[in-house]
Amino acid sequence: MTRTIILIIFIILIAISWAELFFLFKEDNKLKASLLEITQKAQVLSEENQSLKAQIDYYSDPANLEKELKSRYNYRRPDEKMMIIVP
Numbered sequence: 001m002t003r004t005i006i007l008i009i010f011i012i013l014i015a016i017s018w019a020e021l022f023f024l025f026k027e028d029n030k031l032k033a034s035l036l037e038i039t040q041k042a043q044v045l046s047e048e049n050q051s052l053k054a055q056i057d058y059y060s061d062p063a064n065l066e067k068e069l070k071s072r073y074n075y076r077r078p079d080e081k082m083m084i085i086v087p
Contacts, residue, residue, distance in 0.1 A: 069075035076082045
């Protein structure tokens with residue numbers, strides 16, 4: 001009789017242990033997926049940061065800034081003449 005009770009208790013403990021392991025593996029998978037997603041976002045933000053730094057370096061040069069102003073906004077200096085040619 002006591003042997004069957006000990007066996008039942010042992011089986012219950014094993015079942016509880018397996019359930020805990022299942023939930024731990026499930027949580028581990030969720031955390032790995034979350035880590036992957038965060039790593040990908042960090043990579044995208046890092047690339048964007050590098051691009052912005054390159055643009056800052058480019059526009060820090062006054063000649064490049066003036067060239068961009070002229071090409072985008074038809075900027076001209078007061079002593080310059082502008083000609084717009086329509087094909």
